[in-house]
């Protein structure tokens with residue numbers, strides 16, 4: 167079979183001294199760190215939409231990257247994309263992929279035709295998964311591109327659109343189950359509003375919760391044992407999206423009794439759009455027992471939109487991996503590169519350079535996060551900082567045995583109290599010492 171990336175060899179680990187641009191310098195898949203291979207820690211996944219579909223269009227210009235893979239007919243293009251995607255995963259040694267229904271098969275004129283097309287491509291993908299030994303991290307339905315979803319999908323003002331969205335989710339779940347998906351994602355692209363003047367917020371949110379409940383019940387009834395995720399994002403395309411950030415989503419899930427059914431898929435660029443750090447969003451998910459999966463990328467702090475760049479900032483990757491390890495690591499989730507090469511990076515090798523840069527950055531992040539943990543100074547500092555809650559009045563507060571009267575008595579007897587230094591700069595220099603010291 168002829169190759170789609172004939173100039174690209176299998177990418178291998180060559181170590182940090184290598185100057186070969188088509189090699190890993192830090193990602194050594196079989197290297198064992200804290201009892202687990204890097205491959206199993208990181209669970210890298212390819213995003214089908216960016217990698218196989220995004221052609222470099224933007225608001226001001228047409229595509230710059232050809233993603234037709236030598237075909238003309240839409241179904242032939244879809245088949246070539248599927249074959250090219252497995253060649254790419256094989257060459258990059260990526261074990262997982264993620265897709266939207268409409269990424270793998272183009273939408274037809276009717277729902278029935280779209281479903282037939284999906285089945286046809288899913289057959290091919292199933293074969294390719296066996297041939298290349300690849301796995302599906304998660305599937306999802308694209309409920310935002312088609313114009314019927316301009317007012318939302320699960321939160322549409324029209325019942326017919328809601329029904330259509332449900333039918334699309336049903337089919338996407340069936341394909342996900344069939345391909346052995348470890349997860350299913352809801353990202354509410356159009357689930358929000360542009361103006362409250364035309365919006366019944368209460369009904370929209372009730373309906374969204376109903377769609378999610380139906381999806382969970384149906385998926386379990388057809389044997390889905392994977393995790394469900396919500397992927398928070400505050401804005402874009404809608405002015406205000408209901409799944410604003412991790413905290414907002416958790417409140418929504420708890421209100422509707424869905425908190426045992428869903429975890430978070432935290433995306434770096436969505437965190438910064440919500441004015442949070444990636445680390446903050448991971449921590450909020452983790453402390454609420456809802457950490458699930460990650461969409462790895464980065465934004466540009468000078469731009470107010472989702473640039474979906476490949477992550478290369480080692481500090482960010484280190485802090486993210488620190489949170490992920492502390493949350494117990496990935497179980498059914500993984501690290502999906504929801505990222506694309508820049509519009510001007512339009513040569514076929516650019517997609518390989520992009521993945522290599524992201525995989526190497528997260529490999530470094532993993533190593534540095536374990537260095538931080540093994541070093542122990544940061545954790546030790548945090549432990550000491552809260553040590554007053556281990557004994558005396560602090561232990562009473564923590565155990566629920568304090569009340570306002572006892573606390574006033576205690577404070578009056580003390581007279582005054584000195585607060586301790588937070589030592590931020592000292593801690594930041596420790597991080598640099600760990601990253602760059604011997």
Ligand code: XUL
Pocket residue numbers: 215266306351352353397399433461472504
């Ligand atoms: C959009 C985004 C989506 C989701 C899946 O910003 O991140 O691609 O990851 O629908």
Ligand code: CO
Pocket residue numbers: 397433461504
């Ligand atoms: Co995403």
